[in-house]
């Protein structure tokens with residue numbers, strides 16, 4: 001079942017065109033990776049998907065409803081690239097605050113807080129003020145908050161930046177479990193190619209355009225290369241050639 005449809009979306013800020021005709025979909029139980037270099041437009045795209053900004057043309061639908069739509073937010077867990085946390089509150093108070101926005105009963109709230117805390121291994125840090133957290137700990141808390149209301153869709157902007165390899169692996173195990181056992185849909189941006197390998201579908205983005213998309217294996221087969229970095233380079237080269245022959 002399709003849960004997200006990004007339909008021919010373009011976005012400009014003033015005269016600067018940031019995204020051009022972006023088109024992709026995500027199904028239930030799928031991890032979709034948006035890969036591209038810094039400045040290629042990934043965060044802008046994520047913000048449009050979240051309804052935090054509107055496309056200049058094209059449209060986005062989530063769960064068959066047009067974005068932006070406040071009612072959808074119950075169904076979406078969002079982790080921004082910069083952490084939006086209350087530094088004067090403890091980790092627990094932050095989680096509790098975000099949980100209360102989703103009108104959870106106390107027992108459910110405590111259960112969810114315990115579950116998301118354990119996923120990001122912050123059990124021993126919950127009583128500390130967030131202002132005293134390291135960068136990695138803040139990222140982990142942000143991920144926990146994205147999961148707090150048990151959303152159907154997770155939108156994660158660079159979720160594992162600043163997180164050490166061991167915890168990164170365990171977070172990935174959990175994301176894959178959420179996908180397989182709970183049929184969650186996860187849309188994430190990443191720079192890291194070994195994370196891209198774990199996605200079901202990739203959209204490679206360069207200068208605001210999707211230069212190629214497909215499963216990691218299908219992309220490697222199509223471009224006859226053995227790693228995704230080479231797919232990106234080849235697809236980028238072809239995009240250049242297409243552009244200059246127009």
Ligand SMILES: Nc1ncnc2c1ncn2[C@@H]1O[C@H](COP(=O)(O)OP(=O)(O)OP(=O)(O)O)[C@@H](O)[C@H]1O
Pocket residue numbers: 013018036037038039040041042043044045081
């Ligand atoms: N509100 C805005 N007004 C004007 N330009 C913007 C705005 N937001 C983003 N941009 C521009 O859009 C381009 C794409 O930025 P974006 O943050 O989407 O890239 P990115 O792929 O997420 O990069 P990174 O991985 O470094 O976060 C950049 O050139 C940026 O300066």
